[in-house]
Amino acid sequence: MKIFNRIFTALVFLFLYAPLFVMMFFSFNEGKSTSVFEGFSFRWYKELFTTGDTMTALRNTLVLAICSAAIATVIGTITAVGIHGMKSKWGKKVLLTVNDIPMMNPDIVTGVSLMLLFVFVGRLIGLSNSLSFTTLLISHITFNIPYVILNIMPKLRQTDIHLVEAAQDLGCPPVTAFFKVVLPSISSGILSGAVMAFTLSLDDFIISYYTVGSDFQTLPLKIYAMTKKTVKPDMYALSSLMFIVILLLMVAVNLVSQDEKKKPQRRHTFPAKRVVAGIMTVIVVISIIFALTYENDDYESQIVYRSTYTQEYAGTVLNVFNWGEYISDGSDDSLNVNKEFEKLTGIKVNYTNYESNEAMYAKLKSDAVSYDIIIPSDYMIARLIEENMLTKLDLSKIDNYDLIDERYKGLYFDENDEYSIPYTVGLVGIIYNTTMVEGTPDSWSIMWDEKYSGQILQFNNSRDGFMTAQCLLGQDLNSTNKADWDAAAELLKEQSPILGARVMDEIFNKMESGNAAIAPYYAGDFLTMQEVNPDLEFFYPKEGTNVFVDSVCIPSSVQNYEAALMYINFLLEPEIALANAEYICYASPNISVVNNDNYSLKGDPYLYGTDADYPTQYYHNLDKETRDYYEALWEEIIRTSS
Amino acid sequence: MKKSSRNVLLNTPYVIWSALFVIVPLGIVAYYAFTDADGTFTFNNIKNLGNYGSTIADSLIYSFVATIICLIIAYPFAYFLANFSENSQRTLMLLVMLPMWMNLLIRTYSWMNILEQNGLINNVLTRLGLEPVQFLGTAGAVIFGMIYNYLPYMIIPIYNVISKLDHSLLDAASDLGCNSFQRIIKVIIPLSKPGILSGIAMVFVPSVSTFYISQKLGSGKILLIGDTIERFMKTSYNYNMGAALSLILMALILISTFIMNKSARDDKELIV
Numbered sequence: 021m022k023i024f025n026r027i028f029t030a031l032v033f034l035f036l037y038a039p040l041f042v043m044m045f046f047s048f049n050e051g052k053s054t055s056v057f058e059g060f061s062f063r064w065y066k067e068l069f070t071t072g073d074t075m076t077a078l079r080n081t082l083v084l085a086i087c088s089a090a091i092a093t094v095i096g097t098i099t100a101v102g103i104h105g106m107k108s109k110w111g112k113k114v115l116l117t118v119n120d121i122p123m124m125n126p127d128i129v130t131g132v133s134l135m136l137l138f139v140f141v142g143r144l145i146g147l148s149n150s151l152s153f154t155t156l157l158i159s160h161i162t163f164n165i166p167y168v169i170l171n172i173m174p175k176l177r178q179t180d181i182h183l184v185e186a187a188q189d190l191g192c193p194p195v196t197a198f199f200k201v202v203l204p205s206i207s208s209g210i211l212s213g214a215v216m217a218f219t220l221s222l223d224d225f226i227i228s229y230y231t232v233g234s235d236f237q238t239l240p241l242k243i244y245a246m247t248k249k250t251v252k253p254d255m256y257a258l259s260s261l262m263f264i265v266i267l268l269l270m271v272a273v274n275l276v277s278q279d280e281k282k283k284p285q286r287r288h289t290f291p292a293k294r295v296v297a298g299i300m301t302v303i304v305v306i307s308i309i310f311a312l313t314y315e316n317d318d319y320e321s322q323i324v325y326r327s328t329y330t331q332e333y334a335g336t337v338l339n340v341f342n343w344g345e346y347i348s349d350g351s352d353d354s355l356n357v358n359k360e361f362e363k364l365t366g367i368k369v370n371y372t373n374y375e376s377n378e379a380m381y382a383k384l385k386s387d388a389v390s391y392d393i394i395i396p397s398d399y400m401i402a403r404l405i406e407e408n409m410l411t412k413l414d415l416s417k418i419d420n421y422d423l424i425d426e427r428y429k430g431l432y433f434d435e436n437d438e439y440s441i442p443y444t445v446g447l448v449g450i451i452y453n454t455t456m457v458e459g460t461p462d463s464w465s466i467m468w469d470e471k472y473s474g475q476i477l478q479f480n481n482s483r484d485g486f487m488t489a490q491c492l493l494g495q496d497l498n499s500t501n502k503a504d505w506d507a508a509a510e511l512l513k514e515q516s517p518i519l520g521a522r523v524m525d526e527i528f529n530k531m532e533s534g535n536a537a538i539a540p541y542y543a544g545d546f547l548t549m550q551e552v553n554p555d556l557e558f559f560y561p562k563e564g565t566n567v568f569v570d571s572v573c574i575p576s577s578v579q580n581y582e583a584a585l586m587y588i589n590f591l592l593e594p595e596i597a598l599a600n601a602e603y604i605c606y607a608s609p610n611i612s613v614v615n616n617d618n619y620s621l622k623g624d625p626y627l628y629g630t631d632a633d634y635p636t637q638y639y640h641n642l643d644k645e646t647r648d649y650y651e652a653l654w655e656e657i658i659r660t661s662s
Numbered sequence: 663m664k665k666s667s668r669n670v671l672l673n674t675p676y677v678i679w680s681a682l683f684v685i686v687p688l689g690i691v692a693y694y695a696f697t698d699a700d701g702t703f704t705f706n707n708i709k710n711l712g713n714y715g716s717t718i719a720d721s722l723i724y725s726f727v728a729t730i731i732c733l734i735i736a737y738p739f740a741y742f743l744a745n746f747s748e749n750s751q752r753t754l755m756l757l758v759m760l761p762m763w764m765n766l767l768i769r770t771y772s773w774m775n776i777l778e779q780n781g782l783i784n785n786v787l788t789r790l791g792l793e794p795v796q797f798l799g800t801a802g803a804v805i806f807g808m809i810y811n812y813l814p815y816m817i818i819p820i821y822n823v824i825s826k827l828d829h830s831l832l833d834a835a836s837d838l839g840c841n842s843f844q845r846i847i848k849v850i851i852p853l854s855k856p857g858i859l860s861g862i863a864m865v866f867v868p869s870v871s872t873f874y875i876s877q878k879l880g881s882g883k884i885l886l887i888g889d890t891i892e893r894f895m896k897t898s899y900n901y902n903m904g905a906a907l908s909l910i911l912m913a914l915i916l917i918s919t920f921i922m923n924k925s926a927r928d929d930k931e932l933i934v
Contacts, residue, residue: 025742029754032739035810036761039772042782043764046775055775095675102672115673118680121688124863124919126871128888129908132895133687136905140690162683165676194668225767225874230895243767247878251771259768266763270756382899474796475779480882520779521799522882535779651898658885659716 040263047256053552054251055533064253065261067351069314073371074242074258078311081222081239084153088160089218095161096168096217097210101202103169104176119166127163131230134159138231139388148577149390151233159231160224164217171213175206234339234389235370245344245373248525252351265307272300321363323355323595327419333583334366340587341380341391343570344373344525346444348596348603355599361590367583375524376481384409390577392584398569399639401440402433406641410439411574417585420592428609431569432638440571441588444606446542446627447567447636448487449560451527451549456537464492464561466538468511473518477530477539480522482654483639484566485512488540491563498640502649509653513660522658531556543626544606558626564635569609688912694905707906714890714907721886722914724801725869728808729816732865733858735809736816740857741850743817744825755821762814770807770878777803777879799881807875808865815864823857824850859922867915887911 047065051058068074099115106112122130134155142150179202187197203210225240232241239258246255275297340358350356358369374380377400383389384404396404404410415421421441428442452461456475467476467488479485489508490497499505520536528545530536532552546558572591574584590596594612598619601608607627613619614628621627642650698704711718743754761769776782777797784794797803827850835849851858873888880886887907894904 025745029739029742032735032813033757036758036813038776039769039810040761040764042776043768043772054771055778055781095679098672099676102669102676105669105672107669115677118684121680121684124867124915126867126888126911126915128871128873128891129691129912130687132891132904132908133691134683135895136690136694136901137683137687139901140693158683162679165679219763223763223765225765240765240767243765243771244874247767247771251768255768259764263760263764267760270760274752274756376897378897378899382895382897385899478882516883519799519883520796520881526878529775530778533778533780535781655713655885658883 043256044260044263047253047260049253051552052252053529053532054253054256055529055535056552064257068254068257068261073237073349074239074254075311075314077237077239077242078258079314080236082308082312084156084160084236084238085218085221088157088164088221089214091157092161092164092168092217093210093214096165096213097172097206099165100169100172100176100206101198104173119169121166122163123166123170127224127226128230130163131159131227134162134227135230135388139386142388148387149233149579151231151386151388153233153236155231155233156228156236156238159227160221163224163227164221167216167220168210168213171216172206172209175209176202179205234341234372234391235337237370237372245375248344248375254351261307265304268300269304272297272304275300321360323360323593325364325593325595327589327593329364329586329590331366333580333586335368336580336583337368337370338393338580338583338587339370339372339389339391340393341372341374341383342393342395344375346373346395346570346604347371348599354603355596357591357596357599360596361587364590365583365586367580367586369587378481384575384577387577390579391575392578392580393572393587394575395443395570395572397639398431398433398571399641401571401573402641404573404575405434405439409576411576411578411581412438413441413574413588414585417582418589418592420589423592423594423597423610423612425609425611425614428569432640434571440573441592442569442571442609443591444544444570444601444604445568445609446544446606447560448484448540448565449543449546449558449626451531451539451541451546451556451558453531453534453537453553453555454557455555456534460557460559462559462562464488464540464563467540468492468515468518470518472537474520475537476515476519477527477536478512478515478519478522479540480524482651484540485522485654485657486650487566487639488512489515491561491565494563497566497637498642500643500646502646505646505650505653509650509657512657516657516660542606544604546626547605547621547624560634562634564637567636567638569638570606691905691908691912694901695909698902699900707902710903711906711910714887717885717890718887718910718914720801720884721870721888724805724886725808725866725872728805728812728869729862729866731805731809732813732816733862736813736820736861737854737858740817740821740824741846743821744827751825755818758814758817758821766811767874770811770875773807773810774798774878777806798879799883801884803879803881804876804884804886807879808869808872811875812865812868815868816861819860819864820854820857823854827853863919863922866918870914871911 046054046057048060048062049057050061050063103112103115106115135151138150138155142148183201184197187201188194192200223240225244228238228241229244232238243251243255246252275293348354348357350359358371361367362369374383377397380394380396381400381403384391384394401410415437418441424442428445429437431442434440450461450464450466452466457466457472466472467478478488486505486508487497489511490499490504493507493511495504495508521530523530523539527539527541528549531539531549534553534555543558546556550556550558572588574581578584591600592610594610594616597608597610597613598616601610601613602620605621608614614622616622695707696703696705698706743751746754778784779794779796779798783797788794831849831853832845835845840848871888872886873892876884876886876889887910891904891907891911894900894907
């Protein structure tokens with residue numbers, strides 16, 4: 021029996037720790053993957069401190085956690101004392117019930133309710149960026165207070181009321197009595213409440229996800245954005261480091277509390293445990309201070325620019341909202357475009373991500389955040405123009421506009437080139453693993469081939485998902501005929517049972533590690549994946565496919581118009597555009613890149629192949645009725661597959 | 663008089679705060695749930711909830727199963743733990759809590775790597791000459807994710823109750839002729855009910871409202887209430903439907919807490 025207990029206990033611990041071990045193991049991966057181990061290295065630990073904005077996100081998270089925990093502790097302590105002293109049972113009950121609400125409510129409801137509050141009030145008073153650091157802080161304080169109160173109440177109940185009375189009898193004014201008698205006796209409750217508030221805030225993703233604005237990104241939000249693409253091992257490295265810091269902290273707390281129990285007998289001996297605990301605490305504090313003050317500043321620019329850039333707008337802030345992994349960010353020795361811009365102009369860039377055109381639209385439409393730069397796709401630009409959500413660009417301030425290939429001017433969604441400047445272009449094709457797929461496929465029908473059941477990936481996004489079926493059926497991608505959508509939906513339902521997964525950016529990991537055999541995606545992303553897994557191949561289906569253009573735009577809620585124009589011009593700079601084209605791997609509409617001999621993808625057949633013998637179609641902005649119709653069909657498709 | 667006015671003063675900041683950021687937001691959720699995009703009153707959102715019946719049912723079933731399995735694992739675990747020496751107990755509880763400090767997203771993502779088509783487990787299976795199993799994208803994987811992420815929330819309250827049980831009661835039970843099995847069924851389990859109940863609440867609530875776990879481990883093939891709310895709020899820009907679903911979610915949780923509290927109260931009456 022005893023053996024059984026131990027084995028069971030050990031198994032539960034194995035279960036709890038398995039993913040953490042995997043995480044720590046892959047943080048030492050030499051390669052970029054979190055599932056294929058290529059060799060041992062400290063590369064990602066180094067990368068963590070030299071590149072990317074992971075450390076900024078960590079610092080933001082710590083600042084938010086410290087501020088919200090401090091404020092919540094003060095309010096919570098005062099309130100707990102107040103509630104404890106209340107005579108009215110009824111009043112006490114009401115307050116404690118209200119206190120329970122944020123704890124009982126699912127986080128998602130708390131997040132949604134706070135988001136709607138901020139959006140609602142913002143619209144009421146005409147604020148264009150009601151979601152900001154302040155709203156995030158308010159939300160964190162709101163869900164922290166109940167835990168502080170909950171930790172202090174029992175301590176107050178244990179406090180002997182006679183002691184307070186005695187103090188007052190001996191001449192203490194009530195305030196002094198509070199500080200001298202009550203506070204010391206509840207201090208452990210306050211401390212544990214504060215620590216709990218701090219950790220809850222540190223780890224919160226859901227509530228932050230709904231209440232965050234354009235100017236601030238916390239670590240959990242960044243991780244969420246990353247898990248949509250591939251989590252790079254640097255995130256595992258950071259998590260492993262945090263794990264060790266937390267482990268040290270908890271061991272220290274544990275040692276002290278053990279020592280306290282044995283105090284009477286051990287007074288005269290050397291307090292070894294206390295010393296160890298002290299050292300550990302010091303390590304923890306130092307690492308927090310280090311994270312808060314860390315600044316990687318040894319950055320030298322050697323780029324020669326075509327235009328001149330002034331420091332005219334130095335000190336202002338530019339909010340950039342872009343797709344995930346859609347700009348060269350300094351990882352892998354690439355150029356850090358945003359940092360370069362900050363150095364050059366003194367403008368601070370707040371860079372945040374979205375995962376779909378629709379997500380970007382919803383955020384913009386809430387009127388609760390303001391962005392200065394967005395990079396939507398063709399059909400979404402048409403929709404934004406139609407709804408007056410974009411500002412016209414002053415091309416006289418964008419000297420480098422002449423670098424845009426004539427082919428990408430006057431496109432259907434912006435015929436007079438007033439609102440958008442092409443950033444990337446591309447086509448959807450099918451990626452397949454040559455070790456898993458027989459022969460050389462050339463048709464969308466391979467995605468319906470039962471031979472590959474469980475190994476086929478599909479878009480987890482209605483419009484693109486429908487596109488695969490529409491192409492196979494030879495339909496117009498912009499059909500407003502319901503019968504067309506019904507037919508496509510039928511085909512997709514047939515496909516459901518043989519699908520491995522519906523994915524967006526998760527496709528990288530799945531294809532790179534050979535977890536799936538067939539997936540529709542963008543040519544540029546195929547090149548990125550092929551670098552990791554050379555077994556991958558790509559083709560454009562003969563039935564035709566979707567072509568897209570993503571363009572830089574300025575939304576009508578812009579706050580820093582001049583700086584935004586400067587940023588757009590900067591993105592068109594030959595060196596910058598080249599760095600981005602190399603990093604993103606999508607085809608560039610910038611002739612200085614396309615003709616540059618240093619461009620590693622120059623003339624790449626997938627990106628820049630001669631005019632295709634397959635038809636290509638743009639998405640257009642469809643009317644609301646059609647949109648609602650196919651969205652409802654899509655939901656039905658997903659539901660029938662589970 | 664003086665003392666009570668002091669208490670009023672002390673409570674004022676919190677009363678204002680919670681009115682503004684706890685009560686009013688819930689009112690606004692209700693407002694959005696009963697209006698359309700133009701702000702006119704409507705019951706349509708509530709009517710449309712009918713379309714999500716199967717999603718709501720799935721969420722309830724999955725989180726119910728996850729909660730039960732958590733209880734089945736956590737109860738004996740907490741019981742065994744409480745029988746270790748005091749020092750080991752402290753260390754082991756620390757080990758139970760430690761993973762909770764790591765980000766939930768990272769842990770779930772890491773499981774995704776383990777459960778993949780050619781992940782760690784399937785690698786072992788194929789080496790043993792077995793067929794690889796497709797874990798991801800199944801209801802089982804989503805339930806598994808819920809169990810993994812919320813198991814400590816079940817262990818901690820149960821352990822707290824069991825470790826503080828009055829041992830004289832156990833001795834009394836033995837003296838009165840209970841064997842160890844009867845002792846568990848008749849004494850320990852009834853006495854640890856408060857821990858079990860709070861554990862159930864702490865596992866069920868986050869499970870029923872999750873969206874990250876179903877997104878990652880469900881491979882886009884499983885939709886839960888949380889996913890649907892997320893989509894309405896974050897991509898389809900339909901705050902009204904998002905609010906209506908949030909309202910339903912809240913109602914579901916209120917009802918289940920009410921039922922649980924009621925059963926707890928009935929028990930108390932029985933004991934007394």
